[in-house]
Amino acid sequence: MILRLVIADGRQTPAVAESVELSADGTLTGWRSVSPAGVGWFTGKLPAPELTALQALIEAVTPTSPPHPVPRPGAAEEVLELPATGPVSIAGLTPASAPAPTPASAPADADSLDGGVDGAGAWARLAEASRQLIERLTDFPRAAVAVDVASPTTARLVHRGTDPLRLDLGTVAVRVTAWRGYYEPAGDWTGPVTGPAEVEAGPGWTYDLPIERAPDDTTVHLAVNFAVLSGSTKVPVQARFTPVPK
Amino acid sequence: MSDIAAQRVLKPQDTPDVNTLGPDPRILLAAGNAAMARMLPGAPAGAALGELGQFAGNAQVARFVGQPPAPGGGAPPAPGGGVTSGAHGDSVQDLQVELSRLQASAAPLTEDGKYGPLTEAAVRNFQTGAGIVPVTGVADPVTKAQIDAAFAALPAPVRVVLASGATGTDVGFAQQKLNAVGASPRLIINAIFDGPMLGAVIAYEIAALHRFPTATVDAAMWTALDSGVKGGFLAPEGAGGTQVEQNTTSGTANSLGTQVAGTSLHPFTGVGGLTGGPAVHELQQKLNTAGASPALKDDGAFGPKTLAALRAFQTGRVPPLPATGTADKATWDALDVASPGSLTGAVDRQWTEVVGGATYSMVGAEGSHYSWEIQKTRMLVTAKVTFVGPPPPGAWFGYVPATWNQYQGVDAASGNSLPIDFQMTSGGGGDANQVKVLTGSGRANAGEWYLADPDAKNTIPHEFGHLIGLQDEYQLHPGDYVRVTGHEPPVGDTTGPAGAPAPATAPTPATIATQLQTAMVARSSAGALAATVTAGVRPGAFAQRIVQEYATLATTTVPAVPGVVGPPSVPGKPAVTLTGDLLFDLNAALPDDTDRYETIQVLSYSSGSVMGDQSRVSDPHDHGAQPRHLGEFMAILGRALGGTWEAKRR
Incomplete structure (x- = not known):
């Protein structure tokens, strides 16, 4: 492992608890719990240029002290780990929040900032790149489930990837939000669906969920709460379908 | 209302046994038992008062001395003429308060100052019950007079005499009121008549009641406290008789985040x-x-x-x-x-807040930037936002006035009033806030808003509050809660979890505190949840006893743990030395997951206002935008126009 990022936020239900881990050979693995591109396990390999760019960012921060950013109100916990640093909180660390690079003529005490202002900038760039890795994960589904609209009255869970995973559909909560124009609210519907307590989803697997029909001139978004079974652990997840409105 | 059976009521001739002063004699530090004994047989002489002052804390006595009872309690002022559907303002809010307490409404009315269908139905109910014809649903002068009369005739809360060692809801209310009149240090609302409360009671007796201390909260003291401080009792509201805790006002609220020193x-x-x-x-x-x-x-x-x-x-x-x-x-x-x-003015507010034991901030370029202008017919408060990413939906701009444009500034002395309007505009420049617009849905924070947020009509006004410098009002320490809301932390649950069938017993606060520390050492938020929420701990006085007990435990260092990809994904954590502050420690030691959040929720305080946690806290008395949130702009009006301005519903 040359980099691991975990993002967690217990304020929402289900909680955000997502992760990505990058190996020296470019192997990317991770888990998504709340995502429009599928929830579950993801594995892939970064193209060499992307890996090289990330390695450069890691090397840039390694000699500097980790920053201590204070996140904005309501921000999720974001913890980045590098072999050289251990866990470092990066919530609130963005290129905008980091001080501008220090000119060479800066006074000696400029480094009194954590890691020095140049170091903070490097950490901010690495933080952004790491967050992008979590998004990048969904290009590589291994055993995941996404949701789609199959018909005006049907939402459909769809397996993604190559490996099977076990789901608990005993208590499924579906939320339908309809939008008209550019994100003008046009209605909202929620409903529980009771399905099988345990089901294995593999390639080709789908599962239909009845939903309320939204007005024809609207774009429908879905949020479906269910659970993925990992060993004996039931992990709450939310699959989302959020196309740009018509 | 109170656990009377568990209380020891002192008779007038009783001499308090200061050696057995209940569960927490630890504060009997200063003058000690001898001083107490000398003072109890007769009226306190000057020297004796001095010693008592030492006993109770001179600062505390000084705070109580000369405090006239503040106006409060009883019925609110009667509104003017009849009000009807579609009306709004303070008079409607007062009407809603009365209708709920008279149990004329089906359920406790949300006191929003808007005369909607539920308020109208409650008026109809009242008219029917009072034999007023015709039944119109309009609070005409006759109806209003009868509502006022019925409200004024409501019985005062029944108070019981409290002595050292007493427990129960009334103890909590007395603690609230002692805080509100200046107890220093502030009392923890733990619903136990403990050592700190004893000191505050004695100080109040000396300084405010000018009497020889009885060390009891007796009828005279209750009368003084109730006349000086509003709220602090349970009352049935709505036809179902829902018991609703009436907030105890306490000083002037400051809902703004803590300004960074030197900025x-x-x-x-x-x-x-x-x-x-x-x-x-x-x-x-x-x-x-x-x-x-x-x-x-x-x-x-x-x-x-x-x-x-x-x-x-x-x-x-x-x-x-x-x-x-x-x-x-x-x-x-x-x-x-x-x-x-x-x-006209512009504000660049750099501030921090502590929520759920974690520190958040809006500083530097990410500070709160807003401006205001006193126009001829209104005061306009503007937060300009540079939206980064996709353009923001037009609806967002409407959500801000829908929630925030509820008030006007009123200078009672001059009779002047001025509506306070809020707006969010899109624009750039050094005086703009920066917000990243993200596609899809998710939980927004002050700097990241989601295009497809299905709850945007609540989210955007909350985040706008941050842009005008207001801090969050959830998962707060008691001191922050009272500062931010202007009322005392609620007494809430005083009894804690019920015991399991014999021979097992209910867990004590000390037991739960130890379990929490064990959970932290194990980095187990599930363990923390099991010790609290799952065991039956609810927010309030009992939970605060856990916080107190935890503070007495020996601290320890929790070793670092690496992150886990999962599932479930768990963030790595550096080693952390526990501090004794339960909220700080839970935040530092446990991963940010639902179990930790719910655990902290019951051990802290949250409001139901727009800046609070509206999804978890339902408070008919404190919701949406509140007058306290406009405090800064009232002060600005005073400086610009003179007078003393208050935010009133319009």
């Missing part, structure tokens, strides 16, 4: 800073008030004349300020002294 509330203006907009208007107005000659045109453009006037002001100070042509902190400080008021 200015004004943006740098002039050379190297802002050269246009409200900040320059404010600068020009203040320079004019400070005697700029020739007087500047108030055009909001920082030109050569404004530069010259600013430099003249800087060099004219004693000692002179550097003539930089930049209105920096020192210059603004001097301008604020020379010219306290202006009709």
Whole structure:
């Protein structure tokens, strides 16, 4: 492992608890719990240029002290780990929040900032790149489930990837939000669906969920709460379908 | 209402046994038992009062002395003429308070000052019950008079005499009221008549009741406390008799985040800073008030004349300020002294908050940037936002006034009033806030908003509150809660979890505190949840006893743990030395997951207002935008126009 990022936020239900881990050979693995591109396990390999760019960012921060950013109100916990640093909180660390690079003529005490202002900038760039890795994960589904609209009255869970995973559909909560124009609210519907307590989803697997029909001139978004079974652990997840409105 | 059976009621001739003063004698530090014994047989002499002051804490006595009872309690002032569906304002809110308490409404009415269908139905119910014909649903003068009369005739809360060792809800209410009249240090609302409360009671008896201490909260003391401090009792509301805790007011709320020390509330203006907009208007107005000659045109453009006037002001100070042509902190400080008021202003607020034991901030370029203008017919507060990413939906801009444009400033002495309007605009520049617009849905924070947020009508007004410097009102320590909301932490649950069937017993606060520490050492948020929420702990006095007990435990260091990809994904954590502050420690030691969040929720305090946690806290008395949230703008009106302004519903 040359980099691991975990993002967690217990304020929402289900909680955000997502992760990505990058190996020296470019192997990317991770888990998504709340995502429009599928929830579950993801594995892939970064193209060499992307890996090289990330390695450069890691090397840039390694000699500097980790920053201590204070996140904005309501921000999720974001913890980045590098072999050289251990866990470092990066919530609130963005290129905008980091001080501008220090000119060479800066006074000696400029480094009194954590890691020095140049170091903070490097950490901010690495933080952004790491967050992008979590998004990048969904290009590589291994055993995941996404949701789609199959018909005006049907939402459909769809397996993604190559490996099977076990789901608990005993208590499924579906939320339908309809939008008209550019994100003008046009209605909202929620409903529980009771399905099988345990089901294995593999390639080709789908599962239909009845939903309320939204007005024809609207774009429908879905949020479906269910659970993925990992060993004996039931992990709450939310699959989302959020196309740009018509 | 109270656990009377568990209370020891002192008779007048009783001499308190100060050696057995209940569960927490630890505060009997200063004057000690001898002083108490000398003072109890007769009226306190001056020297004795001195000793008692030492016992209770001189500062505490001093705070109580000379405090006249504040107006409070009883029925609110009667509104004017009849009010009907579609009406709004303070008079409607008062009506809602009365209708709920008279149980005329189906359920406790949300006191929003809007005469909607539920309020109308409650008026109809009242009219039917009172035999008023015709039943119109209109609070006409006759109906209103009868509502007022019925409300005034409601029985006062039944109070019981409290003595050391007593427990129960009434103890909590007495603690709230002692805090509200100045107990120092503040009492923890734990619903136990413990040592600290004893000190506060004695101090109040001496300083406010001017009597020899009885160490009891007796009828006379209750009368004084109830007449001086509103709220602090349970009352049935709505037809179902829902027991609703009536908030105990306590001082003046300050809902703003804690300003970072040494920072200015004004943006740098002039050379190297802002050269246009409200900040320059404010600068020009203040320079004019400070005697700029020739007087500047108030055009909001920082030109050569404004530069010259600013430099003249800087060099004219004693000692002179550097003539930089930049209105920096020192210059603004001097301008604020020379010219306290202006009709336009810009604020650059750098602030922090502690929520759920974690510190958050809006500082640097990410500080809160907003401006205000006192116009002829209203005061307009604007937060300009640079939206990064996809354009924001138009609906967002409507959500802000829908929630926030509820109030007007009123100066009672002059009778003047001015609506306070809020707006969010889109724009750039150094006085704009930056918000990243993200596709899809998710949980927003102050700097990231989601296009497809299905709850945007609540989310956007909350985040807008941060843009005008307001802090969150959830998962707070008690002191922060009272500062931010202006009322005491609720008494809530006093009894804790019920015991399991015999021979098992209910867990004590000390047991739960130990279990929590064990869970932290194991980095187990599930363990923390099991010890609290799952065991039956609910927010309130019992939960605060856990917080107290935890503070007494020996601290320990929790080793670092690496992150786990999962599932479930768990963030890595550095080693952490536990501090004894339960909220801080839970935040530091446990991963940010649902179990930790719910555990902290029951051990802290949250409001139901727009800045609180509206999804978890339902409070008919404290929801949406509240007058306290407009406090800063009332002060600005006072400086600009004179008088004392209060936010009232309009």
